[in-house]
Amino acid sequence: xxxxxxxxxxxxxxxxxxxxxxxxxxxxxxxxxxxxxxxxxxxxxxxxxxxxxxxxxxxxxxxxxxxxxxxxxxxxxxxxxxxxxxxxxxxxxxxxxxxxxxxxxxxxxxxxxxxxxxxxxxxxxxxxxxxxxxxxxxxxxxxxxxxxxxxxxxxxxxxxxxxxxxxxxxxxxxxxxxxxxxxxxxxxxxxxxxxxxxxxxxxxxxxxxxxxxxxxxxxxxxxxxxxxxxxxxxxxxxxxxxxxxxxxxxxxxxxxxxxxxxxxxxxxxxxxxxxxxxxxxxxxxxxxxxxxxxxxxxx
Numbered sequence: 001x002x003x004x005x006x007x008x009x010x011x012x013x014x015x016x017x018x019x020x021x022x023x024x025x026x027x028x029x030x031x032x033x034x035x036x037x038x039x040x041x042x043x044x045x046x047x048x049x050x051x052x053x054x055x056x057x058x059x060x061x062x063x064x065x066x067x068x069x070x071x072x073x074x075x076x077x078x079x080x081x082x083x084x085x086x087x088x089x090x091x092x093x094x095x096x097x098x099x100x101x102x103x104x105x106x107x108x109x110x111x112x113x114x115x116x117x118x119x120x121x122x123x124x125x126x127x128x129x130x131x132x133x134x135x136x137x138x139x140x141x142x143x144x145x146x147x148x149x150x151x152x153x154x155x156x157x158x159x160x161x162x163x164x165x166x167x168x169x170x171x172x173x174x175x176x177x178x179x180x181x182x183x184x185x186x187x188x189x190x191x192x193x194x195x196x197x198x199x200x201x202x203x204x205x206x207x208x209x210x211x212x213x214x215x216x217x218x219x220x221x222x223x224x225x226x227x228x229x230x231x232x233x234x235x236x237x238x239x240x241x242x243x244x245x246x247x248x249x250x251x252x253x254x255x256x257x258x259x260x261x262x263x264x265x266x267x268x269x270x271x272x273x274x275x276x277x278x279x280x281x282x283x284x285x286x287x288x289x290x291x292x293x294x295x296x297x298x299x
Contacts, residue, residue, distance in 0.1 A: 004031055008038070009101035011079070015108045022061045022112060023244050028267060034107045036238060036246075036267040041100045043249075043278060044236040048103070050120040052083050052094035054231045055106060056113040062240040069111075070094060080105065083121035087229065096121055112240045115231035124228065125183050128286060130176040130191055131232050133167075133222035137212075141262070143219045144171050145255055147206055151221075152252065154198050157299065158292040163280050164255065166262045168239035168247040171219075173232065177286040184228045190289050191223035194296060235280075238267050246270050251279035 004018035018031040037044065057067040072082050072095045081096040097103050097114060106114060118127040134147045148164060151174050155162045163175045178187065192208070199206040199221060207218040225232050233239070233247045245263035248270070254260060265273060 006034060006104055008104050009099040011101040013101055013104045013108060015104070020061070022058060022110065023242070024061050024063055025242055026244055028244050030107065030110065032267065033112065033238060034104050036270070037103050037107055038100065039271060039274065040236040041103065043274070044234060045100065045103070047235050048097040048114065048116060050098065050122065051096065051116040052085060052121055052124070053097060054115040055095065055109070055111040056115060056240060057110045058112050058240055059110040062112065066240070077105065085121070085124050094121070113237045114234050116234045117231055118226065119184070123180055126180040127184055127187050127226065128178050128180045130178055130187055131225050132174040132191065132195065133225060134171040134174065135220040135222050136171050137215055137217050137219060141260070143205060147219045147221070148172050148174060148255055150198055150202055150206070154194060158194070158295045160287055160292050161285065164250045164252055165235055166248045166250065166264065167233055168237070168245040168263060169241065170262055172262065177283065179286045179288050182289045184226065186289060188223060188226040190293055190296070191226045195221040195223050197296065197299060244268065248273070249278070249280045254279070
């Protein structure tokens with residue numbers, strides 16, 4: 001196995017086993033994965049900075065065991081930022097990715113997908129993101145499109161601008177940027193109430209039932225990620241699935257593209273899309289939930 005040296009952020013990263021195939025069916029190596037994250041660095045790093053991470057690692061490739069890692073091991077270099085945060089019965093020393101050198105080091109640890117907190121380490125109880133996960137019951141993508149349109153309509157009524165992205169897996173995420181005034185309990189309660197209202201408006205299409213048996217083929221409006229210590233996939237992250245699909249930000253006009261699927265872009269095909277303007281720029285201004293909560297109670 002080869003070792004590659006990569007210069008990034010004023011450091012030299014030793015990428016050991018660089019030719020290890022992390023995606024055997026696609027021939028995608030650890031070096032290829034590092035090249036993807038280097039390619040998307042300008043867009044992914046602003047989505048990562050300051051946030052505790054959960055690392056999804058596959059040392060033996062995606063066909064091997066999955067390791068979900070939250071604590072920062074002692075062998076990680078001292079220059080990698082950490083955030084020690086409370087959990088039940090103790091604390092967790094989370095890694096924080098603030099620069100390209102850290103991101104590439106994580107790739108060297110066979111981290112295929114970094115999952116980020118919805119809050120930042122300096123105020124971990126107060127999220128600056130609210131996420132609706134549109135989780136389909138089957139492979140048909142049309143209900144996901146319909147759910148996204150309906151959700152955007154409700155958020156427009158609440159004067160909450162929202163961003164849209166593919167998850168690289170099964171559905172879409174709709175994200176609202178918050179001003180960090182509300183704690184997680186308030187944010188989750190708001191998200192749940194908004195999802196319940198939307199499900200009542202579209203009872204044949206949507207449900208908030210967590211039990212799969214109770215969904216009866218309807219799309220699940222999942223708001224459970226909006227809690228302390230919960231994570232969501234980072235935009236531009238590669239998913240550990242055949243073809244190496246990438247979680248990709250969208251413009252709302254792209255929702256009508258018949259070619260759109262949750263796995264449309266991959267580590268091998270994303271480069272051309274990066275030549276176009278970032279669909280999330282200018283980013284939606286962060287909002288307070290107070291006025292939106294009052295509007296929601298009036299509907």
